[in-house]
Each structure stands twice: as structure tokens, then as C-alpha cells.
Amino acid sequence: MSDKIQLTTKQKPSTDGKIDTYIRRAAEHLHIRPWQIISYELTDQIVPRIFYVNYRTSIENNNIQTQHSIGYEHTINNCSKRVNGLLPRCSQIYYLYEYRLDENHFHTYYTDIMTDLSNPNIEGVYEMNVPLDFRLLITLGSICSLRKEQQRTNILSNLYQFDELEFLSLSEQTYLQSGTLQCIYLYIHQDNGKLFIALFIPNNCRVFIGILDSIRENHMPNLNKLLKNECEKRLQKGINTNLLPINEHQFEVKVDTDIQNIWKRFNKIIANHENHFHTYYTDIMTDLSNPNIEGTLQCIYLYIHQDNGKLFIALFIPNNSRVFIGILDSIRENHMPNLNKLLKNECEKRLQKGIDTNLLPINEHQFEVKVDTDIQNIWKRFNKIIANLRENDMETRTLSIYLAMQSNISICDLQSSMLSSLNDYPKVTLSIKDKTNLYKGLDWQRTAARHALQHYANANIILVNMLEQCRYLHIPLGNFPDDPCLFACDLFYARHLIKHNHLLWCSLTDQPDLSGKEQDDYRMLLTADINDQNGNNQHINSTDNIFKNANDEIHSNKQNHPFEINHSGFYPTSCIEFELVDLAICAVLNFQKIHKAEGSNFDLDFGTTVQNPLGGPGVVPSINNTSMTAYDETSQCLPALRLLR
Incomplete structure (x- = not known):
């Protein structure tokens, strides 16, 4: 951090004391002021893996000794501590230990850790499958700061541990105030061997478009x-003028037959902002944390769509109203229509809908369209455009940049081989999908241009809505989920569980992480008895998944429910009692009204005292009743369900 600040300050050699004071003051601001996080992304930075182990006896009294290296023993002893907490399904706590291992240590000693976790002295291992990014969103959210006890430890350090940061509420600091974002919009669509890339830079109203086609003809x-x-369509709908790109844009369209040329061009355009990006973290930690300073981030919109061997790329730069377009086609012919007129019509549609003018790109844009038959030429061009964004606008631009992306090509593939310059920017993905076979027609270039400009006109509107939801969810803008409603339920529930000292059972699969006892939690399997072919009664353990039906056919269901018996028929003398699970949330919240309406008697409702495995005055110290742990799922889930209400 200090090296970057020295590079950006111009002081005389005789004022070394003033330079040192300036560096120290900037570092103090970094420690004291809150941090506004744009996105969490995978880097080489170490993130701790946190999990919990419930031992039946204290690890100090463990008689089972396993030979390990000295480094492993030292690492494990330093990262474990005994804690208290509520386990999922009210499992009994014996000796619960929390482990906080660096991810590199976890992978280095993975075999030794798994050997230790297979110890019969262990009752269960919890939170092993919690995703690292989800834990960050739960713990730090969108605004965080350095803990007060850590602020004076190493004031010039720019490396911070996970435990040194703390969550801040929006009541203490507003997240990304309006007017503080400069966005560059990238649109990519690939379909049927064609590629369309558009990079929109709203600040200077420039648009770079790359088209991959079989011939080098520009039909824009x-x-x-x-x-x-x-824009006019959106204005008619009442969209605010500030949300629309109503200014005249400068379009640069290039059609190429080699896709590599397109990627090279856009890599150069994006990487043009490289010098400015070096001061990105300084801007975020100082200017962005000050609520009185406006205009610290700008957005560039990148649109990519590939379909049926065709490619359309558009890079929109709103600040200078420039648009770079690349088209991959079989011939180098530009068939693009009047793009400024097309963009103006889209803005007018949104203005008619009541959209704010400030959210629309209503200025005249400069479009640069290039059609190419080689996809490599398109990628080269856009890599060059993105690389040049930083250098050309360094003197006139004062806002840091984030990249809004819409692409039907995965970001990992783009960053690894096509647009490597994307690694230098925080990215916000717009989860909008174009229909398949979009580029089937002969005039596919016009279709691609119309769709790209429609998405560009909607981009600012979508980003404003995403920002409002991110403020509500307390998550960074770059980590906005595809399904915000479902994600919000998981996120808020997990935060409430942690606040009330519960351990999580979330995982990346449909099955909950119940410390490796998922099969044991299927109640019917604990005492399931069936008859074999000779009529002998056989007991089925919880690990058995195979059952015989009336026709002696063996059924195995290992993926879904492990217990399933199907004997179709009518049984007039049989009476069964069943329990309905997976009710909707509204049914859980209004269970009292449901029981009252049905006239039923619910003895063990949400207000009944539950046996607490942690013990304490007025409660049963532990759950030792086998029948309850095996069958009474209502009691076991009651503490977590009470928090859900």
C-alpha cells in the first residue's frame, strides 16, 4: 500500500518527513474508516476454513494416539479451542472444539485431518461443507472495518486476517451512495458460430463493438x-431520464473472421485503464468511505453473445459516450443499422414507462463497429481496448471503475483465455439470458445490435435495483445471486442462527450437513423390520438402502429417499398415521391458526419447553431418551424453527 501511495504523490526529496506523515495518515484512514466491498472474488489470499468437532471425551484424555508430523501437531494445537453452541437437530454436546485452519494448511494436511476425524471418539464434524464465499457474506457483508483492538497492531500493513475484520450495519455507513459508481458495460453473446461483443463506456459515450462473421462486412x-x-420507449413508460443513455454515442464497429483478433482488441481497450486501477484500493479505502465525497466509481458495460458460430461483442463507456462493437461473421461486411437512432428509440421507450432520465444513456454515442471472420482478431481488439481504457482517460477521469457484464460465455473461460484483462476489474454480473438461436437469420447483425442496445438501455435500471437489494441484504454488488429471494432466506436465517449460537447445517447439495449422520436421521430406518423370502424377520440398519417388494425385485434408492415401499392395493382394515413435512413458510408461521381451524390438539407446539443439550437452570441437562432422539423431529428442530419465526 505504501509503495502505491509513494508512486501517486509528487514531493520534493527534502520533504521526506512530510511524505512519511502522508503515508502514515493514509494508512490510519485505511484502519479507521469503513470499507465498502464491491465484490468477493477468488484470489490467492488465504481464507480460513472453520469447522467444529464434537468429541465424546476431552481431547486431552484421548487414549488413541496417531503418529503425525511435528508441523501438523503444532498447527492443529494452535488453531483449536473449546466452544459452546447449539448443534443441528439438538444433538448432544460433549466436548465441542472449533478449528480455524488456513486453506493452504487444510489442503496440506488433508490426509492427516481426515484420519483424525475418523476417530471413534468423535461424535460428529459440523460446518465442514459451508462454502467459503457464503461464510464471507454472512460474516462481513458489504461493509466492514478493522476491529478496534487490531487498528494499532501494524498500522502500515496491507494484509489483514479474516478475524481482524468485523461486520458493519448500513445504519452506521451508507453502501455505495448514488453518484459514486462509474460502470463499464460489457455484453457478449455467442450463438451458432457467430459472436457479438459490445463494450459500452457511458462516461465518454463511446461504444466498441466486435463481430465475428464469415466475411468482413459491416451490416450494422x-x-x-x-x-x-x-431510450424513447423507456421514457414513454415513465423511466427516469437519469437512468437512460440519452446522449449521442460514438460507436466503433469492427467485423472480423478471426475470433482471436476480437479478443485482442477488447483486451487492449479494457487494459487501457491499468494505471488508474493501481490506485483503486486507495480510492476505495479513503474517498469511498467518506460520505461527503461523491463520484468514486464508474461502470463500464460489456455485452457478449455467441450463437450459431456468430459472435457479437459491445463495450459501452458511458463517461465519453463511446461504444466499441466487434462482430464475428463469415464475411467482413458491416450491416449495422443507425445505432444512435436505435439507442435513442430504446431510451424513449423507457422514458415513456416513467424511468428516470438519469438512468438512461440519452447522450449521442460514438460507435466503432468492426466485423471479422477470425475470432482471435476480435478478442485481441477488445483486450487492447480494455487495456487502453486506463491510459487514454487517465487525465480526465476521476472515478474508479467496475465492470458490469452480460455474457452467455462463462466468466472463467473469458478471463482464462479470451479477455485476460478482466482480471483487473471488480465485476458485476447481470443475470439476464438471451434466447437461443438468436443469430439464425441472414440479418443477424441487426438483430444482435438491437438486443445489445436494449440491454444497454436497461443496464443502469437493473444496477440501481440490484444496489437497493444489496443494501437490504448487506451483500456486495458483485456477489448478487441469481435467485435473490431464496438466497435472502438462507442468508438471513444463517445470520440469525449464528447470532443465537447455533451451528449451521448448510451445504452445496440438497442434503443438509448433519455432521455425517445424514443417514441416521431417517427415522424409519432406525427400527425398520421387513420379512425375507422365508418369512424371517430381519432388522434393517440405517446404512441399508436395499429393500424387496412383493415381486422379490430389489430396489435401491441412494440418491433420494433411502426408504421406499410401494404395494398398490386397497386395505380396508388398515389405519395409518403419517406426518406431512416440507410445509411452506406461511404454514409454519401460522401453525396455531391451522390447528385451531382443524380442531386438532398440538401438545408440543412452539411454546413448549425443549430439552437443552447445553444444560442450565430450569431445563433438562441433556437428551438421553433414545425414543425422542429417534422419532421426535419436532422437538429436535424446535430451537431453529423458533428463530425462523
Whole structure:
């Protein structure tokens, strides 16, 4: 951090004391002021893996000794401590230990750790399958700061541990105030061997478009007219003018037959902002944390769509109203319409819908369209454009940049081989999918241009809505989920569980992480008795998944429910009692009204005292009743369900 600040300050050699004071003051601001997080991304930075182990006896009294290396023993002893907490399904706590291992240590000693966890002295291992990014979202959210006890430890350090940061509420600091974002919009769509890439830079109203086609022909329409029409449609719908790109844009369209040329071009355009990005973290930690300073981030929109061997790429730069377009086609012919007119029409449509003018790109844009038959030429061009964004606008731009992306090509593939310059930017993905076979027609370039400008006209509106939801969820803008409603339920529930000292049971699969006892929790399997072919009674353990039906056919169900018997028929003398699970949340919240309406008697409702495995005054110290642990799922889940209400 200090090296970066020295590079960006110009002081005379005789004022070394002032430089040192400036560096120290900037580091103090970094420690004291809150941090506003744009996105969590995978890097080489070490993130701790946290899990819990419930031992039947104290590890100090463990008689089973296993030979390990000295380094492993030292690491394990330093990262474990005894804690208290509520286990999932009210499992009994014996000796619960928390382990906080660096991810590299976890992979280095993975075999030794798994050997230790197979110890019969262990009752269960919890939170082993909690995703690392989900834990970050739960613990730190969108705004965090350095803990007060850590602020004076190493004031010039720029490396911070996970435990040194703490969650901040939006009541203490507003997250990304309006007017503090500069967005660059990247649109990519690939379909049927064709590729369309558009990079929109709203600040200077420039758009870079790359097209992969079989021939180098530019068939783009009047793009400014097209954009104007889109804005007018939105203005008619009441969209605020501030949300639409109503200015005239400068479009640069290039059609190429080699996709590598397209990627090279856009890599150069994106990487153009490289010098400015070096001061990105300084801007975030100082300017962005000050609520009185506006204009610290700018957005560039990148649109990519690939379909049926065709590619359309558009890079929108709103600040200077420039648009770079790349098209991959079989011939180098530009068939683009009047893009400014098209963009204006889209903005007018949104203005008619009541969209705020500030959210629309209503200015005249400069479009640069290039059609190519080689996809490599397109990638080269856009890599060059992105690389040049930093250098060309260094003197006139004062806002840090984040990249809004919409692409039907995965980000991992783009960053690894196509647009490597994307690694230098925080990215916000817009989860909008174009229909398949979009580029089937002969005039596919016009279709691609119309769809790209429609998405560009909607981009700012979507980003504003995403930002409002991120403020509500307390998550970074770059980690906005595809299904925000379902994710919000998981996120809020997990935060409440942690606040009330519960251990989580979340995992990446449909099955909960119940410390490796998932099979044991299927109640019917604990005492299931069936008859074999000779009529002998056989007891089925919880690990058995195979049953015989009336026709002596063996059924195995290992993926879904492990117990299933199907004997179709009518049984007039039989009476069964069954329990309905997986009710909707509204049914759980209104269970009292449901029981009252049905006239039933629910003895063990949410207000009944539950046996607490942690013990304490007024409660049973432990759950030792085998029948309850085996069957009474209502009692076991009651503490977690009470928090859900």
C-alpha cells in the first residue's frame, strides 16, 4: 500500500518527513474508516476454513494416539479451542472444539485431518461443507472495518486476517451512495458460430463493438438512432431520464473472421485503464468511505453473445459516450443499422414507462463497429481496448471503475483465455439470458445490435435495483445471486442462527450437513423390520438402502429417499398415521391458526419447553431418551424453527 501511495504523490526529496506523515495518515484512514466491498472474488489470499468437532471425551484424555508430523501437531494445537453452541437437530454436546485452519494448511494436511476425524471418539464434524464465499457474506457483508483492538497492531500493513475484520450495519455507513459508481458495460453473446461483443463506456459515450462473421462486412444499422429509439420507449413508460443513455454515442464497429483478433482488441481497450486501477484500493479505502465525497466509481458495460458460430461483442463507456462493437461473421461486411437512432428509440421507450432520465444513456454515442471472420482478431481488439481504457482517460477521469457484464460465455473461460484483462476489474454480473438461436437469420447483425442496445438501455435500471437489494441484504454488488429471494432466506436465517449460537447445517447439495449422520436421521430406518423370502424377520440398519417388494425385485434408492415401499392395493382394515413435512413458510408461521381451524390438539407446539443439550437452570441437562432422539423431529428442530419465526 505504501509503495502505491509513494508512486501517486509528487514531493520534493527534502520533504521526506512530510511524505512519511502522508503515508502514515493514509494508512490510519485505511484502519479507521469503513470499507465498502464491491465484490468477493477468488484470489490467492488465504481464507480460513472453520469447522467444529464434537468429541465424546476431552481431547486431552484421548487414549488413541496417531503418529503425525511435528508441523501438523503444532498447527492443529494452535488453531483449536473449546466452544459452546447449539448443534443441528439438538444433538448432544460433549466436548465441542472449533478449528480455524488456513486453506493452504487444510489442503496440506488433508490426509492427516481426515484420519483424525475418523476417530471413534468423535461424535460428529459440523460446518465442514459451508462454502467459503457464503461464510464471507454472512460474516462481513458489504461493509466492514478493522476491529478496534487490531487498528494499532501494524498500522502500515496491507494484509489483514479474516478475524481482524468485523461486520458493519448500513445504519452506521451508507453502501455505495448514488453518484459514486462509474460502470463499464460489457455484453457478449455467442450463438451458432457467430459472436457479438459490445463494450459500452457511458462516461465518454463511446461504444466498441466486435463481430465475428464469415466475411468482413459491416451490416450494422444507425446505432445512435437505434439507441435513441430504445431510450424513447423507456421514457414513454415513465423511466427516469437519469437512468437512460440519452446522449449521442460514438460507436466503433469492427467485423472480423478471426475470433482471436476480437479478443485482442477488447483486451487492449479494457487494459487501457491499468494505471488508474493501481490506485483503486486507495480510492476505495479513503474517498469511498467518506460520505461527503461523491463520484468514486464508474461502470463500464460489456455485452457478449455467441450463437450459431456468430459472435457479437459491445463495450459501452458511458463517461465519453463511446461504444466499441466487434462482430464475428463469415464475411467482413458491416450491416449495422443507425445505432444512435436505435439507442435513442430504446431510451424513449423507457422514458415513456416513467424511468428516470438519469438512468438512461440519452447522450449521442460514438460507435466503432468492426466485423471479422477470425475470432482471435476480435478478442485481441477488445483486450487492447480494455487495456487502453486506463491510459487514454487517465487525465480526465476521476472515478474508479467496475465492470458490469452480460455474457452467455462463462466468466472463467473469458478471463482464462479470451479477455485476460478482466482480471483487473471488480465485476458485476447481470443475470439476464438471451434466447437461443438468436443469430439464425441472414440479418443477424441487426438483430444482435438491437438486443445489445436494449440491454444497454436497461443496464443502469437493473444496477440501481440490484444496489437497493444489496443494501437490504448487506451483500456486495458483485456477489448478487441469481435467485435473490431464496438466497435472502438462507442468508438471513444463517445470520440469525449464528447470532443465537447455533451451528449451521448448510451445504452445496440438497442434503443438509448433519455432521455425517445424514443417514441416521431417517427415522424409519432406525427400527425398520421387513420379512425375507422365508418369512424371517430381519432388522434393517440405517446404512441399508436395499429393500424387496412383493415381486422379490430389489430396489435401491441412494440418491433420494433411502426408504421406499410401494404395494398398490386397497386395505380396508388398515389405519395409518403419517406426518406431512416440507410445509411452506406461511404454514409454519401460522401453525396455531391451522390447528385451531382443524380442531386438532398440538401438545408440543412452539411454546413448549425443549430439552437443552447445553444444560442450565430450569431445563433438562441433556437428551438421553433414545425414543425422542429417534422419532421426535419436532422437538429436535424446535430451537431453529423458533428463530425462523
